[in-house]
Amino acid sequence: MKKMLWIMALSLIVPLCVTPASWSADTIKVGFNIPLTGDIPKVGESSKFAAEILKGEINAAGGLKVGDKTYQLEFIYEDNESKAESATATALKLITQDGVLAIIGPQSSKQAIPAGQVCNDNKTPMISPWSTNPKTTENRPYVFRACFLDPFQGPVAAKFVTEEFKAKKAAVLYDIASDYPKGLAEFFKDAFEKIHGPGSVVAFETFTTKDKDFSAQLTKIVASGADVLFTPQYYDEVPLIVKQAQELGWKKPIMGSDSWGSAELMKLCGDACKGYCFSTHYAAAGAKGATKEFIDKYNTKYGYVPDDVAALTWDAINLLFTAVKNTGGLSGNLDKDRDAIKDKLTQVKDFEGITGKMTFAPGGNPTKCAVVVKISDKGEFEFFKSACP
Amino acid sequence: MQWGSFYALIALGYTLVYGVLLLINFAHGDIFMVGAYIGFFIATLLLGHYTAALPFALSPTAIFVLSLILTMILTAGVGVAIERVAYRPLRRKGVSRLYVVITALMCGLILENGNLALLGASRRSFPELLPKAVYTVGGVVISNIKILVIVTTILVFLLLETIVRKTKIGMAMRAISYDRMAVPLMGIPVDTVIVFTFILGSSMAALAGVLFATAYPVLEPYMGALVGWKAFIAAVLGGIGEIRGAFLGGFLLGFIEIFVAAYFPSTLRDLIAFSILLMFLTVKPTGIFGVARATKI
Numbered sequence: 001m002k003k004m005l006w007i008m009a010l011s012l013i014v015p016l017c018v019t020p021a022s023w024s025a026d027t028i029k030v031g032f033n034i035p036l037t038g039d040i041p042k043v044g045e046s047s048k049f050a051a052e053i054l055k056g057e058i059n060a061a062g063g064l065k066v067g068d069k070t071y072q073l074e075f076i077y078e079d080n081e082s083k084a085e086s087a088t089a090t091a092l093k094l095i096t097q098d099g100v101l102a103i104i105g106p107q108s109s110k111q112a113i114p115a116g117q118v119c120n121d122n123k124t125p126m127i128s129p130w131s132t133n134p135k136t137t138e139n140r141p142y143v144f145r146a147c148f149l150d151p152f153q154g155p156v157a158a159k160f161v162t163e164e165f166k167a168k169k170a171a172v173l174y175d176i177a178s179d180y181p182k183g184l185a186e187f188f189k190d191a192f193e194k195i196h197g198p199g200s201v202v203a204f205e206t207f208t209t210k211d212k213d214f215s216a217q218l219t220k221i222v223a224s225g226a227d228v229l230f231t232p233q234y235y236d237e238v239p240l241i242v243k244q245a246q247e248l249g250w251k252k253p254i255m256g257s258d259s260w261g262s263a264e265l266m267k268l269c270g271d272a273c274k275g276y277c278f279s280t281h282y283a284a285a286g287a288k289g290a291t292k293e294f295i296d297k298y299n300t301k302y303g304y305v306p307d308d309v310a311a312l313t314w315d316a317i318n319l320l321f322t323a324v325k326n327t328g329g330l331s332g333n334l335d336k337d338r339d340a341i342k343d344k345l346t347q348v349k350d351f352e353g354i355t356g357k358m359t360f361a362p363g364g365n366p367t368k369c370a371v372v373v374k375i376s377d378k379g380e381f382e383f384f385k386s387a388c389p
Numbered sequence: 390m391q392w393g394s395f396y397a398l399i400a401l402g403y404t405l406v407y408g409v410l411l412l413i414n415f416a417h418g419d420i421f422m423v424g425a426y427i428g429f430f431i432a433t434l435l436l437g438h439y440t441a442a443l444p445f446a447l448s449p450t451a452i453f454v455l456s457l458i459l460t461m462i463l464t465a466g467v468g469v470a471i472e473r474v475a476y477r478p479l480r481r482k483g484v485s486r487l488y489v490v491i492t493a494l495m496c497g498l499i500l501e502n503g504n505l506a507l508l509g510a511s512r513r514s515f516p517e518l519l520p521k522a523v524y525t526v527g528g529v530v531i532s533n534i535k536i537l538v539i540v541t542t543i544l545v546f547l548l549l550e551t552i553v554r555k556t557k558i559g560m561a562m563r564a565i566s567y568d569r570m571a572v573p574l575m576g577i578p579v580d581t582v583i584v585f586t587f588i589l590g591s592s593m594a595a596l597a598g599v600l601f602a603t604a605y606p607v608l609e610p611y612m613g614a615l616v617g618w619k620a621f622i623a624a625v626l627g628g629i630g631e632i633r634g635a636f637l638g639g640f641l642l643g644f645i646e647i648f649v650a651a652y653f654p655s656t657l658r659d660l661i662a663f664s665i666l667l668m669f670l671t672v673k674p675t676g677i678f679g680v681a682r683a684t685k686i
Contacts (some may be wrong), residue, residue, distance in 0.1 A: 041510030176656050206655045210615050212605045213392045217652035219530075236512050240605055247523055247532050254568075268607055325575040 014022040027328075028064060028071045030320065031078065031094030033105040033126075035117055038082025040208075040234055042264040043107050046310035047129070049302050051075050051104070054317050064321060076100060078232045078369025080111050087111035090184035091118040091126070099334060101324070102341055104128065104262040104316050107309055108234075108259075109133035109180040116143040123335065127320055129312035132258065135347045137364035142342050146316040146353070147258070147281055150180075150389075154187025156370050156387045157255055157279050161228045162195055164277070164385075165253050169196075171203035171226035173241060175233060178209055184232040214241055218248050239269035240348055246272060247310050248334055251275070266379040277374045281308040282355040283383035285376070290353040305380075308355070315353035322348055391604060393643020394542040398597035400627065400635035402590040408553075408630040409562045409586045410480075412489050414557035416471060416496035417513060423462040423500055424598030425608055426508070428638040429515050431463075436516055450595050453518035457599050461592040468591025469584055471496050477580070483682040494578070495586015504610040512609050515602035538600050545593060546636045553632060558585055566630070626666055628679025637677055642666070 002076040032051060036044040055073050063070040076098050087106045094100045095118070100126040106112045112131035116205035119126035120140040127144045128136055132153055137143045161167045170192050174185035189201045203224040207218035221229060222245070231241055231254060238260055247256065256278030265273065284295055284305045293315060296307040324330070330337045348360045358366035369388040373381045399421055406414040432454050435452045447455070475492050480488045512575060522533045553559040561582045573579055601616070602608060627638025642662070670676070 037505060037510040042512075045511075207650075207661065208656075210611075212607075212612075213647075214391075216647045217655055220651065236607055236609070239514070239607055243606070247521070247526075248530050249523070264512060266514055270514070270517075376437075 024071075025073055027074045028066075028324065029076060029098060029100045030078050030317070031098060031100035031103040032357050033078055033087060033090045033094060033103055033111070034107060035078050035082035035111070036077070036079035037300050038080075039236060040082050040108065040236070040262075042262050042307075043130070043309050044079065044082075046263065046307050047105065047107060047313040048077055049298065050306065050310040050313040051077075051317060053297055053301060054314060058321075064324070066325055066327065069329065071330075073074070080106055082108070082111065082116075083188055084111055084114045087115040088118045089114040092122070095122045095124045096118070100124070102320055102335060103219045104313065104320065104387065107131065107313075108178075109136060109183070110178050112136045112145075113179055113250075116140050118268055119143060123324075123342075124338050125320070125345060127316040127345075129316040130258075130309050131180075134365075135179070135183075140364065141346075141362070142338075144319070144345050144360070146312050146319060146366065148368055148370050149365055150184045152389060153240065153257060153279055153370060154184055155191035156372070157257065158188050158191035159236060159387070160277070160279065161230070161253070161255050162192075166175070166226050167227035168254075169202045169224070171221040171224055171228045171229045172201060173203075173206070173207070173214065173221060173229065173231045173233075175209055175237070176206040177247050179269070180259065181232045181234075185230070188232070190229050194328050212240055214244050215248065218245050218250070221245070222248050222250050226322075227252055229254045230257075231255075232259060233294065234259045235262040235265040235268065238265060239272065242269060242272045242276070255279075258308060261373070263304050263307045266375070269299060274375050274377055277384060279370050279372050279387075280381075281370070282311050283371050283373045283381055284360065285380040285382045290352070307340045311355050315351075315355050315358070318353065319345065319348060319358070320349060322351060390640070390643070391538050392647060393640040394538045394556065395597055395601055395616060395639075396620045396643050397542050397639025398545060398553075398600070398624040399594060399616060400639045401545065401632060402597075403595045403621055404627075404632055405549065405586055405590045405593075407568050407624070410476075411566065411581060411630075412476070412486060413493065413629075414590070415490065415493040415617070415621070415623070416500060417590065417594055418532075418613035418615075418620065419497040419500035420464060420471075420613070421598045421601070421612030421617060422504070422593040422610065423467055423597030424460055424591075425515075425602040426458055426504065426513075426598075427467075427595070428460040428461050428599035428602055429513055431459050431460055431607055432516055434520060437519040449518040449520075453603075456518075457596065460599050461595045464595030464598070465588040465592045468587045468594070472584060472587045477583075497614075501610050501614065508609070508610070512607050515606035515608060517606065519603065519604075527649065534570050534604050538604060541596065541600060542639075545596065546632065547633050549589070549593075552589070553637055558582060562586060586646040622663075624657035626676055628676030631676070631678040634676050634678035641677075655685065 015027040034047045036046040055075050055329050058064055059073055063072045078090045080090045080171045094103055103119055104127055106115050107130040109131040112128040113135050116136050123142055127148045131145055132147055132150045134149050137145055172185050174181040178180055193200055203221045203226055254276045258280040260278040261280040287295055295306055301381045323341050326344040346360055351358045356368045358368045360366055366388055369386055373383040374384040376382045402417050475496050479489050515611045524531055561577045565582055623638040623642040627634025645662045645665055650658045
């Protein structure tokens with residue numbers, strides 16, 4: 001009897017240990033590690049919508065041709081709840097259980113940094129469309145991104161407020177518990193103090209995630225006599241910060257970062273945000289060429305203008321497929337194919353994305369331009385200025 | 390002051406239920422969230438954002454008052470439903486209070502995740518119903534919404550204090566809290582009194598929810614969790630079960646938080662604020678107005 005039990009237990013365990021290293025031959029599986037719930041659900045939604053359009057187009061045209069074989073696409077969307085710990089679990093599940101060829105996402109740095117470690121350890125290529133913190137790709141040959149970096153964005157914002165608003169003193173308000181705002185706030189401070197001398201950032205105030213009342217920090221900022229307020233926060237906090245600042249008598253400009261650029265910002269913020277600027281990846285109003293085509297497709301299908309996350313996700317998937325095509329043919333062995341894709345990704349040159357031209361080098365970061373967008377009186381994100389490295 | 394008022398308003402709900410049932414209703418913070426959402430839907434409905442528009446136009450202030458009252462009624466219904474479905478069966482069986490507390494936590498999670506499943510994760514923006522005005526009094530900037538919130542909290546406090554101390558049903562509530570076994574023998578309908586307590590507590594949470602949404606107009610399914618926890622701490626600080634304690638504790642917690650953020654690096658806010666509270670509770674473990682209970686429960 002005991003023997004029987006052992007055999008039964010073994011027969012259950014053995015198949016779990018020996019997961020097949022090869023995969024179904026005529027589909028390409030791509031995993032999406034995106035926040036469908038949590039703090040920034042709109043980000044996950046736009047990533048998914050952009051991916052769905054692209055998948056529909058390629059599959060309808062017969063599939064993706066790699067070498068002499070055509071593959072159908074299979075996209076697996078997993079929710080990381082906008083949490084760091086869920087993002088690592090999600091990445092692990094996609095790699096080991098679903099056996100995906102590569103992973104797109106996570107979107108924000110808070111999740112992309114830990115998930116990047118998991119992907120790198122498991123030798124699976126990962127492209128984060130939206131994470132701008134340098135740590136995401138640092139010393140991780142398998143991790144890539146489709147956007148610019150905060151050490152580039154911070155100075156762009158600092159230079160912009162200096163030139164445009166003639167700011168001599170700046171205030172910063174950011175969430176200390178989140179990697180993205182924290183990193184960017186520090187890069188902005190360094191860049192601004194380099195231009196105007198030490199101490200020119202007169203207020204450097206923090207709060208923690210989920211805070212809703214910023215009156216203590218904002219009172220200090222208003223009293224500090226700063227010419228501009230820089231707040232690199234996500235779209236769900238920006239309306240609260242902006243409205244409370246205005247209530248406390250702030251009448252000077254407020255500058256934001258690419259995390260402002262969600263389609264939901266204007267719905268939550270209304271008139272309060274009009275006239276403010278933020279640095280970002282692309283401007284939807286007045287776009288041309290392939291970018292306009294994408295915006296129109298998205299708008300007809302889902303009924304709103306896509307935000308930068310959607311556009312970057314679109315570019316990230318196309319980047320991946322460029323690399324897949326460049327391998328010249330997939331072997332069917334997951335480990336080998338993942339490795340080949342990683343090598344080809346580092347060699348992508350002059351990729352024409354809808355958010356600008358990208359060139360990669362080993363390191364996983366593209367060289368590309370940033371734009372500064374102004375929120376118009378109609379509530380549209382209008383192109384204002386562009387800054388290239 | 391405004392932030393403290395919210396803590397106070399929600400802490401009042403905790404304290405009411407605890408005072409009568411000796412039960413920490415951890416679902417209270419989520420009832421607050423439900424209140425804010427119900428308020429949002431009623432307000433947008435009255436504003437005519439859906440197909441069914443009102444035949445006559447209301448002024449935004451009237452809409453605000455109307456949706457406030459309707460929200461309080463509906464949310465009270467939610468509170469009573471939870472009492473009926475979750476707490477009463479347990480009370481009938483006479484199980485230990487620990488299980489009721491766990492049930493309360495679970496109810497809160499169900500409300501949060503039910504909202505997430507039903508309405509999706511997207512944020513909603515509460516419509517601006519009250520015209521905003523900002524006054525500067527001696528260097529202090531204060532908006533009319535802040536004044537409204539603070540005045541409401543004080544009024545609610547006075548109202549509850551009167552109900553509990555001066556009315557018959559308030560006397561019954563205090564009696565149940567004192568000895569639940571003996572009270573039915575005196576001919577007091579225990580269930581009715583408990584339902585009344587939940588109606589009061591939940592409508593206070595709804596009031597707080599609508600006011601909160603007016604002051605911080607971004608709604609999300611988890612908005613009740615953190616505020617609920619902090620209000621619970623405020624209730625404990627004031628001495629749980631005491632209405633005066635919840636009122637004072639709420640304002641005190643709000644004051645300490647804002648004060649620390651204003652004079653220290655704001656990173657240290659929660660650390661310093663809660664260290665102060667911890668020291669305070671070490672000196673006076675039952676809270677400001679708390680009296681150590683000598684009765685064996």
